[in-house]
Amino acid sequence: MTSAPESTIPFVLGPSRADHEQLERELAVDPITFEVVRHKLEAINEEQGLALKAISASPVVSQASDFGNGIYLPDGELVSMGPEIVFHAGSMPIVIQNVIEDCADNPGIGEGDMFAVNDPYKGAIHHPDLCLVAPIHHEGELVAWAGVASHQVDMGGTTVGSLCVDAKEKQQEGLMMPPVKLVEGGVVREDLWRLILNMTRQPEMVGLDLKGFVASNVIARRRLLALIAQYGADTIATVMRELIRYSERRFRERLLELPDGEFRSQGFLDHDGHENRIYKTDVRLIKEGDVLRLDFSESSPQAPGFVNCTKAGLVGGVFGGVAPLLCHGIPWNHGIFKALEIVAPDGLVCNARAPAPTSAATIAEAWMIVNTVVHAVSKLIAADERMGRHAQAVTNGTFDSLHVGDRNQHGEPFGTHLMEAQLGGGGASAVADGLDQSGGFPSLRPRIPNVESSEMHGPLLYLYRAYFPDSGGSGAHRGGRAAGVAVTPYGVERLRCVFNTQGVESPVSLGIFGGFPGVTNRHALVRHSRVMQLLADGTLRLERESPGNPLDLSQLDGDAVSLPAKTGELEVAPDDVLEYRWAGGGGLGDPLERVPELVARDVRWGIVSPIQAEAVYGVVLRGLDVDEPATNATRDAQRRTRLDAADPPTRLGGSDAGETLASLGPSLRIARHDGALRLACACGHVFGLADENWRLAAARRVLDGESLPIGITVHEDLQLSEYLCPSCGLLHSTDVEERGAEPLQDIKLTAAWWQ
Numbered sequence: 001m002t003s004a005p006e007s008t009i010p011f012v013l014g015p016s017r018a019d020h021e022q023l024e025r026e027l028a029v030d031p032i033t034f035e036v037v038r039h040k041l042e043a044i045n046e047e048q049g050l051a052l053k054a055i056s057a058s059p060v061v062s063q064a065s066d067f068g069n070g071i072y073l074p075d076g077e078l079v080s081m082g083p084e085i086v087f088h089a090g091s092m093p094i095v096i097q098n099v100i101e102d103c104a105d106n107p108g109i110g111e112g113d114m115f116a117v118n119d120p121y122k123g124a125i126h127h128p129d130l131c132l133v134a135p136i137h138h139e140g141e142l143v144a145w146a147g148v149a150s151h152q153v154d155m156g157g158t159t160v161g162s163l164c165v166d167a168k169e170k171q172q173e174g175l176m177m178p179p180v181k182l183v184e185g186g187v188v189r190e191d192l193w194r195l196i197l198n199m200t201r202q203p204e205m206v207g208l209d210l211k212g213f214v215a216s217n218v219i220a221r222r223r224l225l226a227l228i229a230q231y232g233a234d235t236i237a238t239v240m241r242e243l244i245r246y247s248e249r250r251f252r253e254r255l256l257e258l259p260d261g262e263f264r265s266q267g268f269l270d271h272d273g274h275e276n277r278i279y280k281t282d283v284r285l286i287k288e289g290d291v292l293r294l295d296f297s298e299s300s301p302q303a304p305g306f307v308n309c310t311k312a313g314l315v316g317g318v319f320g321g322v323a324p325l326l327c328h329g330i331p332w333n334h335g336i337f338k339a340l341e342i343v344a345p346d347g348l349v350c351n352a353r354a355p356a357p358t359s360a361a362t363i364a365e366a367w368m369i370v371n372t373v374v375h376a377v378s379k380l381i382a383a384d385e386r387m388g389r390h391a392q393a394v395t396n397g398t399f400d401s402l403h404v405g406d407r408n409q410h411g412e413p414f415g416t417h418l419m420e421a422q423l424g425g426g427g428a429s430a431v432a433d434g435l436d437q438s439g440g441f442p443s444l445r446p447r448i449p450n451v452e453s454s455e456m457h458g459p460l461l462y463l464y465r466a467y468f469p470d471s472g473g474s475g476a477h478r479g480g481r482a483a484g485v486a487v488t489p490y491g492v493e494r495l496r497c498v499f500n501t502q503g504v505e506s507p508v509s510l511g512i513f514g515g516f517p518g519v520t521n522r523h524a525l526v527r528h529s530r531v532m533q534l535l536a537d538g539t540l541r542l543e544r545e546s547p548g549n550p551l552d553l554s555q556l557d558g559d560a561v562s563l564p565a566k567t568g569e570l571e572v573a574p575d576d577v578l579e580y581r582w583a584g585g586g587g588l589g590d591p592l593e594r595v596p597e598l599v600a601r602d603v604r605w606g607i608v609s610p611i612q613a614e615a616v617y618g619v620v621l622r623g624l625d626v627d628e629p630a631t632n633a634t635r636d637a638q639r640r641t642r643l644d645a646a647d648p649p650t651r652l653g654g655s656d657a658g659e660t661l662a663s664l665g666p667s668l669r670i671a672r673h674d675g676a677l678r679l680a681c682a683c684g685h686v687f688g689l690a691d692e693n694w695r696l697a698a699a700r701r702v703l704d705g706e707s708l709p710i711g712i713t714v715h716e717d718l719q720l721s722e723y724l725c726p727s728c729g730l731l732h733s734t735d736v737e738e739r740g741a742e743p744l745q746d747i748k749l750t751a752a753w754w755q
Contacts, residue, residue, distance in 0.1 A: 012311055012351060014341030016291045023249040028238050037231065037239040038331065041071055044223045045082040048216040052148060055212035058205045059457060060151050063449040064419035067150035069216055071224065072096055074142045077334035079240045086442035087125055087362065088149040089332065090319030091312040095123030095131045096145050099179040111137040112186035114217055118155065119176045120310040121354050126361035127176045128152045128162050134217035136224055138233050146220030148213050152206050153415050156199035157359065159498045159569040160415055161403025165273040166568055167306045167357035175199035183214060201405060202415045247335030251327060252290035255339060259383050260750035262286050265375035267368045268736060270506040270715055271565035273305030278506065278717045279349045281368040285376040293341040294318055294373065299348045306359045308352035313366035318342055320442030321373030325390060360500050363399035368502065370441055371397050375510050379747060382665050389431045393479060393515050393586025395441040396424030397508030400501040400521050400582040409459045409491035416458055420465065422446040425472050425480030425509065425518050425585030434480035434585035436467055461490040468581065470612045470710050475515030475587025476594045476666055481607060482519050484581030488531050495572045499523050503583050504565040505715035507736050511586040513665030514731035518584025519711030526577040529558030589666040590731040592618050592635045596626040612710065639729030642722065646701035649726050653697035654686035661754060667730050670749065677751040685727040690751060695743035698723040698732060
């Protein structure tokens with residue numbers, strides 16, 4: 001596999017070069033000491049998080065656990081991280097490196113100092129993610145850093161919640177701090193503290209979060225110095241570096257077990273805050289030996305609106321996609337980074353150049369990076385017998401964000417970030433259906449507030465919070481269901497609200513190996529309804545029949561409108577109803593290959609409707625039992641119908657696959673015939689050589705209008721395409737594509753690896 005000279009490659013991270021002699025040497029400390037200290041570092045991370053949650057009043061932190069913390073080497077390399085949001089573990093080294101670069105000489109980095117950062121161009125993922133990092137000194141020498149970051153309910157800017165839909169440059173988005181010494185010698189700088197709180201609409205909440213940050217870092221400093229007192233500074237420093245080396249060795253060994261090749265995925269973000277334009281996130285994952293390169297060079301140029309992310313979001317998003325999927329059993333630290341290369345020129349939507357706005361980065365482009373990385377890595381690991389069971393479709397492809405603010409029923413400033421989006425559907429895996437309540441993929445301990453807690457916290461009345469049938473992506477293994485809520489103001493004259501998401505007109509919970517994507521998001525607003533009267537009369541019907549009709553809005557007798565993926569700040573008055581639903585998880589495998597008894601079970605449990613059971617899964621029910629002969633006949637007919645409606649292949653395939661070497665998902669085979677490596681259908685149809693675009697030898701059916709799955713809306717610049725075996729009609733891929741684009745070559749295997 002050839003590549004351009006490294007000097008011409010726009011590395012964001014890397015290049016990666018392994019020192020195998022160093023990696024393979026014996027531990028520099030005895031194994032028992034190594035394990036004891038390693039687990040004590042993890043205990044420190046846990047205690048950091050507990051300290052923050054005990055002090056914070058924000059539901060984002062205290063109930064949803066939307067934060068990250070860790071311990072770092074003196075140069076900023078990650079040693080150990082808390083089990084919360086993986087994004088922050090990937091970006092915090094960038095924060096610390098900028099603190100060192102900006103502050104080492106002036107104002108200096110001394111004992112008891114702490115530095116606040118929320119500028120995305122200095123390491124925060126977006127500016128509501130406030131970071132506080134603290135140097136840890138022993139006998140006057142810098143030995144480590146502690147750090148914590150969390151989303152804040154408001155950091156100023158043009159809208160409540162600070163996700164500034166109308167921003168055209170970063171200066172319009174609110175307070176954005178480069179490294180600032182907030183605590184000096186153990187004493188809080190009150191002038192800077194007041195400056196921060198002066199810019200937020202929720203100073204009490206942000207102030208308590210800041211106090212929690214300080215406490216978290218103090219706990220880390222105390223506990224680490226206690227370890228040093230017990231084991232000695234040299235031993236602790238050695239264990240921290242050995243821990244990074246251990247993870248690098250383990251990760252590189254795992255990569256060597258996986259096939260060499262290129263694996264590609266694309267995702268599409270709709271609406272940039274100004275116009276409903278489409279932005280492509282394109283990742284080309286190149287696995288060669290013990291190095292994993294992720295090349296984003298073909299992604300869209302940066303947007304004029306707030307959906308961009310910077311280097312911090314790119315690195316954090318890659319780490320958030322790679323670590324949970326590839327690094328089970330390996331401590332998550334900087335050793336994983338050392339085997340990764342990230343490539344992206346400046347000026348892309350995934351690596352924006354200042355002063356591009358970025359206030360939605362975490363839930364916009366950084367989230368899309370996680371989606372596409374998970375999708376591409378799953379194609380890589382699917383070919384390995386041991387790792388293949390972890391391959392999966394995209395989980396909860398969007399964080400559907402609703403910020404609410406203004407004054408509560410007591411006349412006090414009120415603001416919150418509704419965290420229900422953590423309820424999104426999980427992607428189906430190679431061995432199981434997706435979870436209904438999965439959380440975001442990089443959220444290790446997803447939580448949401450109880451409805452009662454949210455109503456107690458602010459002037460909201462929930463009409464429902466529930467799952468919808470037919471909302472997970474269909475497949476041999478189906479995706480987890482989507483959920484949604486409807487709320488109305490209660491006891492106040494108005495609420496100021498801001499919606500931000502992607503996936504309203506672009507399926508973002510991508511399916512894999514033939515599985516359908518989960519349903520797209522839905523936003524609706526009903527003005528001047530009779531909701532309170534209907535509630536008082538007991539006549540409000542809340543049946544949710546399908547993801548296309550989650551609540552019959554016509555019964556409210558108001559003016560119902562659908563909202564786009566991004567809305568500027570809007571006022572919601574009493575008797576107005578806000579309804580929104582987020583994405584289901586993607587499916588895995590051809591839906592017509594799902595075990596019929598599982599479809600019948602899903603119908604009994606209300607997960608799949610009887611109509612969907614027959615129309616998508618080809619399962620005919622008599623009552624709640626499977627009619628096996630009718631099901632077989634229906635499925636055969638649907639496969640023929642697929643092919644009749646599809647365009648024929650543009651390249652002829654073959655019929656003699658040869659010896660099967662491995663499966664690539666449930667129905668694609670890697671085979672060898674006369675020394676040539678091939679990709680073939682399970683039926684034996686040959687798509688071509690393993691380094692050719694297999695889709696060109698597949699039949700292609702573009703779904704549009706009524707042929708689109710229920711609950712899926714597709715932007716005019718996109719299309720949903722099925723790629724089918726032209727011999728047997730088996731569905732191998734369901735792709736979201738740019739309209740009119742050539743079929744994507746997503747798998748290109750290196751034949752020499754299979755010799």
